[in-house]
Amino acid sequence: MLEVINNITIDDIRKNNLVNKEVILRGWVWNVRSSGKIKFIVLRDGTGFIQLVVEKNNVDNAVLEIAEKLTQESVIEVRGIVVENSRLKFDKNKSNFNVVFIGYEMIVKDLKLLYKTQDYPITPKEHGIDFLLDNRHLWIRSSKQFAILRIRNTIKNSIREFLNKEGFIEFDSPILTPSACEGTTTLFEIDYFGDKMYLSQSGQLYVEAGALAFNKVYCFGPTFRAEKSKTRRHLMEFWMVEPEIAFATLDDIIDIAQNMISYIVSKVLENNLYELLILERDISKLENIKLPFYRITYKEAVELLHSKGHEFEFGQDFGAPEETIISEAFDKPIIITHYPKSIKPFYMKLDENREFVLNMDILAPEGYGEIVGGSQREDDYDLLLMRMKEENIPLKEYQWYLDLRKYGSVKHAGFGLGIERTVSWICKLDHVRQAIPFPRMLYRYYP
Ligand code: 4AD
Ligand code: MG
Numbered sequence: 548m549l550e551v552i553n554n555i556t557i558d559d560i561r562k563n564n565l566v567n568k569e570v571i572l573r574g575w576v577w578n579v580r581s582s583g584k585i586k587f588i589v590l591r592d593g594t595g596f597i598q599l600v601v602e603k604n605n606v607d608n609a610v611l612e613i614a615e616k617l618t619q620e621s622v623i624e625v626r627g628i629v630v631e632n633s634r635l636k637f638d639k640n641k642s643n644f645n646v647v648f649i650g651y652e653m654i655v656k657d658l659k660l661l662y663k664t665q666d667y668p669i670t671p672k673e674h675g676i677d678f679l680l681d682n683r684h685l686w687i688r689s690s691k692q693f694a695i696l697r698i699r700n701t702i703k704n705s706i707r708e709f710l711n712k713e714g715f716i717e718f719d720s721p722i723l724t725p726s727a728c729e730g731t732t733t734l735f736e737i738d739y740f741g742d743k744m745y746l747s748q749s750g751q752l753y754v755e756a757g758a759l760a761f762n763k764v765y766c767f768g769p770t771f772r773a774e775k776s777k778t779r780r781h782l783m784e785f786w787m788v789e790p791e792i793a794f795a796t797l798d799d800i801i802d803i804a805q806n807m808i809s810y811i812v813s814k815v816l817e818n819n820l821y822e823l824l825i826l827e828r829d830i831s832k833l834e835n836i837k838l839p840f841y842r843i844t845y846k847e848a849v850e851l852l853h854s855k856g857h858e859f860e861f862g863q864d865f866g867a868p869e870e871t872i873i874s875e876a877f878d879k880p881i882i883i884t885h886y887p888k889s890i891k892p893f894y895m896k897l898d899e900n901r902e903f904v905l906n907m908d909i910l911a912p913e914g915y916g917e918i919v920g921g922s923q924r925e926d927d928y929d930l931l932l933m934r935m936k937e938e939n940i941p942l943k944e945y946q947w948y949l950d951l952r953k954y955g956s957v958k959h960a961g962f963g964l965g966i967e968r969t970v971s972w973i974c975k976l977d978h979v980r981q982a983i984p985f986p987r988m989l990y991r992y993y994p
Pocket of ligand 1: 789916921968
């Protein structure tokens with residue numbers, strides 16, 4: 548008698564050789580079709596998709612009857628034998644039901660209906676983006692969303708893995724903050740028992756305190772910006788990882804940031820080929836992400852824009868169109884340093900001629916634009932105070948931050964990497980809204 552393996556997932560079948568084994572799977576019906584006397588059911592269990600074959604000769608009549616009436620998203624438990632089937636590959640013609648089968652299928656012996664679903668709203672036909680966003684709580688079950696959010700998980704894990712290996716400590720910054728980090732224009736205001744507080748735009752000022760206490764730290768969490776921009780790159784709530792390092796310079800953090808990005812890409816290639824295939828991602832573009840990345844100054848980036856015939860005034864900040872042009876010109880991430888001080892926040896350290904700052908932005912290739920922003924920080928008390936006065940920063944609220952330059956100040960630097968922008972680039976999405984389970988956008992916050 549064959550041993551039946553219970554408690555396994557489709558992922559287990561894909562990763563371990565379970566051919567000719569009898570297994571039990573539980574999951575949701577993705578699709579059903581008939582071909583003569585055979586029923587083909589596609590099952591999804593949250594870890595993948597597999598085809599189940601129900602043949603008259605192998606099962607009782609009762610099972611056939613259940614199979615006959617199965618509806619999309621009904622829940623079943625199924626027992627059967629795993630067999631190899633190399634013909635089961637991606638079918639481009641089934642748009643919403645793009646499924647990469649895993650090269651295996653199951654010959655069904657028994658089938659139980661655990662829950663009958665009726666009238667599931669997301670059907671195999673094409674749906675508009677508004678309908679899908681209204682149904683985001685269900686849309687996340689679709690194959691592409693499944694692939695994207697699993698890659699997001701790898702990206703987040705690989706970041707923690709990388710920073711742990713480099714000796715960083717996770718240092719949690721607060722979400723409710725009394726003052727701004729990146730300027731006051733994009734703050735969400737909160738009533739804090741009669742006082743004004745804000746949702747955090749960045750944990751940076753707090754990780755700077757952390758770096759002077761623990762040397763290498765990072766915070767990793769949601770960040771909030773009331774940005775009235777309706778671009779494919781902006782969310783109101785997005786996730787950011789922010790490493791901050793004592794005794795580090797601009798060059799040091801450039802090294803860490805590019806090592807981290809190349810580590811992330813290598814981990815996605817190692818763990819998520821299946822998901823990249825579902826997304827029809829050109830994998831060679833990711834395999835090309837090898838160190839070192841390209842590095843230019845703001846000045847050189849402006850010259851590049853001009854050489855491409857793009858009108859741009861020196862001294863302005865790059866917007867989405869400029870970022871796209873620059874990042875399309877490179878096949879690897881591109882590091883841009885030394886922006887004019889007038890377009891960057893008060894905390895960035897000035898270079899010798901005091902016109903530019905010791906900062907860097909990293910733009911992803913293929914037109915994706917900025918994924919990282921960072922800088923060396925102004926560590927001199929008097930210079931920082933001067934910059935804050937120039938920018939009309941209310942000094943009282945930042946007394947604690949100035950303290951860091953009063954008691955054991957050292958040069959230090961750090962950066963922030965946006966998770967959704969990184970996911971968008973690696974998955975080649977047309978909008979960041981698909982890179983997070985429940986996107987918060989201008990005028991859209993349901994569900
Ligand atoms: O360049 P930013 O504004 O840098 C900071 O917040 C620094 N305080 C970070 C630091 O040095 N610790 O934001 C960093 C990154 C951007 O490069 C981008 O990837 C992402 O955060 N980001 C957004 N992602 C989605 N939607 C938005 N509205 C974003 N704004 C920034
Ligand atoms: Mg930035």
